[in-house]
Amino acid sequence: MSAAPANPPDPASSMVPPSMATQDEWLWGWDPTPGIVSVWADRDGRALIWRRAPGGGSVTCQRDHFRPWLLLPSLDDLAQLGPRLAAADTPEASAPGAVAYRELSGPGHLRYLVSAARGRLIEDAILAGATARLGHPIARLSELGDDAVLQLPPEEQYLVTTGRTSFRDLAFDDLHRLQFDLETTGLDPNHAAIFMVAVRDNRGLERVLDVAESKLEGPAAEADVIRRLVALVRAADPDVIENHNLHGFDLPFLARRAEILRVPLALGRAGPAGLGRRPSSRGYGPWRGEAGEANPGENGPGTNGSGANGPGTNGSGGDRRGPGRFTIVGRELIDTLDAVRRYDFSARDLPGHGLKAVARHFGLAPEGREYVAGAQVYSTWLADPARVRHYALDDVTEAAGLARLLGGAAFALARMAPRRYERLADAGPATGVLDPLIVRAYLRAGAALPARPASTGIPHSGAALYLFAAGVARRIVKADVASLYPSLMRQYAIGPAADRIGALLALVDRLVEQRLAAKARARAAAPGSPERHTDEALSAAMKILVNSAYGYLGAPGLTRFADVHAANEVTRRGREVLGAICRGLAARGATLLEGDTDGVYFSVPDTWTEADERRVVAEVAALLPPLVRLEFEGRYAAMLSHEPKNYALLTYDGQTHLRGVAFRSSRAEPFGEVFLRRAIGALLAGDVPGVRAAYVETVTALRLHALPSDQVAARVRLTKTPAEYEATRSTRREAAYEAMLAVGRTRWERGEHVRIYRAAGGRPLPLLEADGAGADDAGLGASADSSPSDPREYDAAYYIQLLRASFAARLARAFTPDDFAALFDDPRQPSLFAPPLESIHPVLTPITDAPTAD
DNA sequence: TCAATCCGGGG
């Protein structure tokens, strides 16, 4: 089949509101082809489509052709084509070397849809025309600037013109998903080697490859492991490859080792060996180091032109712009770290983003989970290979569980947006998902696209966020304003002024409506069933999209239809609604604690029943505009409100939930974490003496050196090489490196984790790891008993000061300053004026300048 | 107390 560019209806009709059927096409595409699991296309209009039979049956590959296309503001640069430039509906337009054009409707800037049998025909013509017009050579379309051309990657051109999307009629588990995890002797692939790979998939595969299995030694054994990994992946033939930090560690490491050892990485379903690259903004870009450690030469993984690119890949020499992701033809590469970040961006309840911590948080850790500290993996393997095999398999098992738990949203997005699944998994929702949907809608409607608005400098006012009171309150109710901003956009039809066909509002409408339906279906399905997973994932995806519609408005320079005035109007209405909610609740006797666009926390009188709580929420909800839904979400026994979006909750069945960055500290010293948990538990239970006891006992234990050193050690990462630190040492001393130098260690590896503590006078020293001193991952409780050789020469005064200033401080809002001082007074020198413990009660302090910008 | 810098993940 040959897909034609999107077919415009009569331009005059595009001003009428789009029909429901049209809106659904904008959201879902229109071609029903089921089972697409991967698409690969080139600029000359060749496409390969891998499709899986429904229910997870076999995969077939089909060839397809499409007419590459792009959008231009004028045809001037194509004029020199003469008769080879032809209107799309004329016979001349279908001649082999012809460039066809069609003028789109409306006032939009990008108004010419230009297509040809091969994309290069268009590109070469434009470059020649622009070179002649500008009088200097133009080698790439990107040199012409943002508004001079809109050209999508080939796969997206294909998906937009065909109206196809991935995964129609497939469930998440129908995809063949494979996880692999490298175990290496270190973090830098220029010096360290792969000695083991754990592999599993969702079809029952579970295998560990290691260098000991062959009779080979050294590099030959490692190369053999890589070859066996490649063979195993090809034989399994998965649609998706997943792991935690896949793009940040496993792939760049594997690519570099394969390059050094000259092993071809023929992992794809077609095309040349070697990993491809795609540029990517998110995830690994802004981070210093990242795979830069994998290629410490200069920049990121996209750098090292000599890098993992197979000889056939193109463009690597030029992309010195650091960040990038790897690609494999025919398979989607999914990094669970992206899903974790996307999740925690709104949830803010993860203790860290590492695999082990997240898996434990979600209860995904397998029974008998084996833990080995990163730095000890190789030495442990030498002594006890079975233990490391177990550990590595546990890693891939957790990665698979995480992918399934948090990865559903990206899967569902790929059923809507004309983009590869792997791109949707790491994209920001506004530019990464909404923009492609809107571009597809415009082409489907035959409407010209506006130029991208420049940043106007008009500040947009930001989301409303209120902290009304800080401290401790009881009888807490959380009322949720479901998707406040998108509801307001719908209620008052606030959309981008330039959105002539109303695509953004139509999408928001469809998303909100269909999300409610998906939620209802999920509730009706059996827990744990594939149907439920599908609808929960769909609901999560739609929530991501709906909630990014407002951010889309407020990002000029980034999104094509940004409109700061519209964004500010949404915010203004939001403040109105939030104000109405707060007044309504206060008028009915509630005490407000915190409110933002997600919802409101408030405290109610002791005499209220749950029915009273629900009734009040319903009464206030009735005061709001019809499309704004205020719902009762939950109730809690007590709350410590610390800062906006930072609080602790006690449920009625006695569980404590900590939320917000102030209560997350993966790097913190274990004794402080233990103290904080205990103190907050006592505080919320109303047990002030218990808070004091937690403090006194911790101080005493420090003073008597009853705590082992690993309880006071902080885990830090050495990101500078010895030479780099030497260069900055005179201007800026850093404890981690000083600790190394203090014991005469002048060599370490970039990325190495060490634990350090403060000895007398606050002098940093490394913690000498007792051999086999287990896991170094946060929250694993470190070791129960310390090695007998632990000298415990830590600086108690330093840690007592830290306990008060850093940990106890997070309880400061719960007491008056005097009470706080008394509660966390030095037990050896109690103040004469300290109030008796029994007289101390937690307080709730109103915040006077409540409105703040988020 | 304030400004500047570094951190996040993977072995």
Add this chain to the structure above:
DNA sequence: GTGTACGGATTGA
């Protein structure tokens, strides 16, 4: 396809 994060902790002045 390009570039953007961000909020907390630590360090030195």
